[in-house]
Amino acid sequence: MREGEDKPQEAGAHRGGIVYGVEDVPSPHLCFLFALQQALLCLGSTLSIPFILTELLCSRDNADARAQLLCITMFMCGVATILQTTTGIRLGIIQGGSHTFIAPIVAMMSIQKFRCPDVSALKENATTTDRDEVWQFRLREIQGNLMLASVTQVVLGCTGLMGFFLQFIGPLTIAPTISLIGLSLTAVAADFNKIHWGISMLTLVVMVACSLYLGGFQIPFPSYSREKKCHVTKYPFFQLMPVLISIIVSWVLCHVLTVTDVFPNNVTSVSYYARSDARLDVLDSMPWFYFPYPFQFGMPTFSAAGYVGMLAATLSSVIESIGDYFACARLSGAQPPPIHALNRGIATEGFSSIISGMVGAGHATTSYSGNIGAIGITKVASRRVFQVAGLILLVCGIIGKFGAVLTLIPDPIIGGSLTVVFGMVAAVGISVLQFTDLGSTRNLTIVAVSIILGLMVPQWLQSNPGAIDTGSRDLDQVLEVLLGTAMFVGGILGFILDNTVPGTPEERGLIKWRENTYSSESTQELTPVQYEWPYVTKYVEKLKCCSYFPVSPTFKEIPVVCCGTRDRPPDTEVDVETAENTDL
Template sequence: MRRKNVNEANVADNVSEDDADIRNGMLYSVEDTPPWYLCILLGFQHYLTAVGALISVPILLSSHFCMDRDKVGLSELIGTIFFVSGLATLLQTTFGVRLPIVQGGTFSFVAPTIAIMAQWGCPYTEARDKYGESVNFTALGLPEVGSEEHRDIWMERIREIQGAIIVSSVFQVVIGFSGLMGFVLRFIGPLAITPTISLIGLSLFKTGADMASTQWWIAITTIFLITIFSQYLRDVNVPWFTFGRGGCQRRGLPIFILFPVLLAMGISWGICAVLTVTDVLPSNATEWGHVARTDIEEDVLQKSQWFRFPYPGQWGLPTVSAASVFGMLAGVLASMIESVGDYYACARLSGAPPPPTHAVNRGIGIEGIGCILAGAWGSGNGTTSYSENIGAIGVTKVGSVRVVQVGGIVMLLLGCFGKFGALFATIPAPVVGGMFMVTFGMVTAVGLSNLQYVDLNSSRNIFILGLSLFFGLSAPFWVANNPTAIDTGSTVADQIFSVLLSTSMFVGGFIGFVLDNTIPGTPKERGLLDWRKLSTGTAESQNTRMHIYDLPLIQPYLDNISCLKYMPFCPNFMNKGDKYQKKEENGVEMNGDNIKSGIDNTAIVLDDEHELNAHL
């Protein structure tokens, strides 16, 4: 911890009481470094908090990649997304926004991926739909599931997604490092964001329902347990002993609100194991409920490698098509906007000042680089900021960046442990289906929560919201049932329009964006006043702790390069708040009213604290 000088002490006195209260309430704030053993334990806790969302993305996409029941391949995909998420977390916390924020797979990329893969089709899925679960693939001329020929089929599809993610993420890098994010957000309000995010969850209802319907009672048990743990027992703390600055202390651990998904899935998994041993679940593959048995894929742990190091191009050289890139751009834009809100919420809950302009720009740019790395490694998905872990910071009162960095290292190491990914690949389908029913519902609800900023008594807003949601569901349904209806005379154009119109989040978000910016309405009616406070309240809150967002090691050298003040991602970037910083540097005391005003402008992020906890 660095020492405050006299000027800094004067400035600190002017910081709002709310900001001071949050810092005082933290066990470890952003700048603190807990003892090494606590860093390991707390870092592993962050990993456990994120693991439910991390494994859900590859499990969800595996069937669309035509993996069928190649659980060894799925375990390798899970290991890859663990590895890439750890790498992206270390980059973000070290060179990006420099807040304790975990990076991981995102559902924003799921809808475009499914739309792209729909153009490819999957012979294994078609065969199962036609001949049932006991179909003999080799008799139909298809390679055996898990064979090298079958692996070539699904690896070819992942390479297409890799190329789309890499190219479209370049757009995010440019938006971030060029400082264009603030300009883009000027035209995007709640009525464009609500259908975009809500339709991510709504469009996935069939996937969740299909997996849950394989054994509804197991799925309902999983839903019931998640509900009990996350809602009814969220205020119940389990006695626990901790070691901190005051020595050994007895305190309550909010285990139910921290790990409701993991606990529920673990218990349901155990129930499936008991029902398997007692032969309550049918052993005949054609009977309903068979896939809930835990002995179906028990050979996965034997076939998977103990150690497998993911590497770029492990599935082959990525391929690029215009249709896939344009389709993936919708997911990139939605991920960027969601992350901006996460930055402010994370700063508030971790006891840090609101992130300045350069930190937000750098954070978006580094997320783009993280997505490019995810595409190069072949996780089948991109990376984004995890709201679940931000909510965990508010609960545990541990906002140390070092802890999250340790969590990133844990993800890196476990991503190389092949048996670990294989263990998650054996989770019974109805258990995953029950988890999907809850998580997809939460994604939908989080999107709808953005309506808190708009006037819902306005017929204008009701019209925009209703049309964008309904058409966002209708257009993809029509394209799916009329795959040859789009005929522009150009094969490339047909593919682009087919992918875009098959992506519900793009259709709904685009309609909401166009109507919200063309139909007359006051800024207050449209919800732009409060929304812009959330998304653009940047560096106007200058105080003594802004050095948190400086780049490590090289910052003193960057300060001596005057031209860097024109670089939107550098800490000495000139912005509206810099005039106050200039006065402080010249020995002039900063205006306390200006400081308080800046903080109050971003304090609206606190309203989203309940929304973040709802992710858990």
């Protein structure tokens, strides 16, 4: 499809009913609206991190510190999203702040020298510089260890280690990992929903109604194209913008209930953040313009304990992102990403996190599962839409007042939206099981153990702090972060059990999975995706040495013996009967 061309007549032309595939480019006005609803959807989770950090950095009452962290966070989300969609995995994925890194930050700040000083003494005698040093001194420690751990992530991607291990991963590893991404985030959605369940459920109902009940209705709109000039075109408006519609409807209702004082005006009340004016102070404190730059808070510091904790969070983030890549391709109706794109995606996330540490965001960036789930609701997977969404987030970080307006969305509206999209991610994980033999007790047991322990172990650790005591504080911190991450626990269990419990390749789903992933015949119905770098690949192809670099589009994957049969080129047929009779 040509750039900027309207496409209502081809609705559902892609697999899964996707209206705008990864390579499609909507017209500018639609592109902006689609991008805006993706940007709005990620704000709830992203902007909660600066509020948490200001508390941990002993600057709860410092409005300037909070405003700076909010601007930096939005700026970095925009930069990371643009990098990932342009040079990384090149799928429609929003990059946002990772909550996984909060746990090691809490552990770091619990050390004696980082504990908060006496607030009363500080207010009486401290200058502005002293008050800034209180939180910047702590932030520099976070910056240094985050950058160091992110370098490790870049190494994992650039050396191809993660891509290599993926060749041994099948549906029984992918399914629990993706499902637990959605299921483990239910607590996040519930925290937003509990502010006001009525508004949350209204948002949910409007979104579901637009997507499922009204999705087939097409509304006539005036349009223009070079071929047809001015004409009327029918658009599946409700199907394409359910998130934006539900947010606007619920936001208007919240404003009405706010001005009529139906919602309490007491900040201690649970329903206070359902008000449309609950965060007006952010609008006042945010600067008009703010330009984040490297090392603006001083040179970062490092520590062994801080690095180990950040490294554990980085490994968990890598596992989650790999699941997100497969989920995004599946929801987009696109061909599964090749190994070189997966390597590049991991490396790009690490590189973005290094920049995030340099400018002082205080957190790494990672793929946002909620925005991936929204692709299944909105039917818009266009790469250009997500690039524009990244640009919107970047502008919000630079123009502080603009970003502050978006933070005024009441919490229960965000919660209602996240409830649907997190459920969509979990459903995508379950759908991967279609490649396996679901009548096999072996497979059902592996899935059951992986999912139940993936949910149970993190919940137990959360309710029993300090339960892990190996005698080494650093090792305890690593285990707490890893075992506290649901998708890591479930994914590792699925991987170990699937590769150690005897089973035929057909029973394990490896034959159908690899045919779906690598066979050109089976991917003809999928949308072709340009995972290679734009404009550069044709020059890279001329350099034979580039075929040995794991992040190069010309990378030649090393064949491995798996499932009793050597991995094959896309067009090579497999003797299914021979594979079935061969043990792992």
